[in-house]
Amino acid sequence: MSTIANYLRKNHNQCEKLFTELEISVNAGLWDRADDVFQDFQDALENHFKMEEEVLFAAFENSAAGGGPTAILRNEHQQIRGVVAMLTYALTRRSKNAFLGHSDTLYIMIHRHNAIEESILYQMTDHILFEQKQALIDAMENIRSASAAESAALAQ
Ligand SMILES: [Fe+2]
Ligand SMILES: [Fe+2]
DSSP states (O other), X not given: OOOHXXXXXXXXHHHHHHHHHHHHHHHTTOHHHHHHHHHHHHHHHXXXXXXXXXIIHHHHHHSTTOSXXXXXXXXXXXXXXXXXXHHHHHHHTTOHHHHHHHHHHHHHHHHHHHHXXXXXXXXXXXXXXXXXXXXXXXXXHHHHHHHHHHHHHHHO
């Protein structure tokens, strides 16, 4: 049986793969490629945040556990979005140094954030929301596939 932890850990890995590809492209000065990968990375990250904020965190906040840990995680999403905005600006200016400086910061922030989610929050939700587990995974999967369909339509 799938778990929330496994489902979202896989999603973290997909985002991280795009992030690595993005840094490789910028390092190599492949700016057009970097633009494309950045778009994919940004979409994947926003999509992941949406799955967490609208489905997982919301369910956690409605449970007996309350909203303490998720308030911190929501706040971190906002901080991460702020650094992504700085990356957008550096990419527009084709500024490799600025980009790689911000991407180092982003890497550390995302890495720490994901580690907390994977080792604490996802495990807690699998435990506390055991009976809703499959419904929550389905709701997150709906968000993911809606966004994938939207991207495919835009690419046509
Ligand atoms: Fe998160
Ligand atoms: Fe996450």
